[in-house]
Amino acid sequence: MMNGQGMGGFGGMGITWMLLIGIILIIAAIILMKAFNSNTSNKPSSSLDSLKERLARGEISEEEYDRLKKKLEEH
Numbered sequence: 001m002m003n004g005q006g007m008g009g010f011g012g013m014g015i016t017w018m019l020l021i022g023i024i025l026i027i028a029a030i031i032l033m034k035a036f037n038s039n040t041s042n043k044p045s046s047s048l049d050s051l052k053e054r055l056a057r058g059e060i061s062e063e064e065y066d067r068l069k070k071k072l073e074e075h
Helices: 012-042 047-056 063-075
Strands: none
Touching: 047 063
């Protein structure tokens, strides 16, 4: 009749395999989302970091950097 091939050919393990594969897919999706989020969040972590980046890019002078840094440290 079924020759032990019932439940999708896995002999009673069909549901277990489906759950296992589902869990693996969920874990893989979580890992991929974390990797994507860490790659897209290259924003400065603070105002001082942003100020340092502006100085490095030449957007502000050293004098402007020092003035703004002092103002940030006051707060």
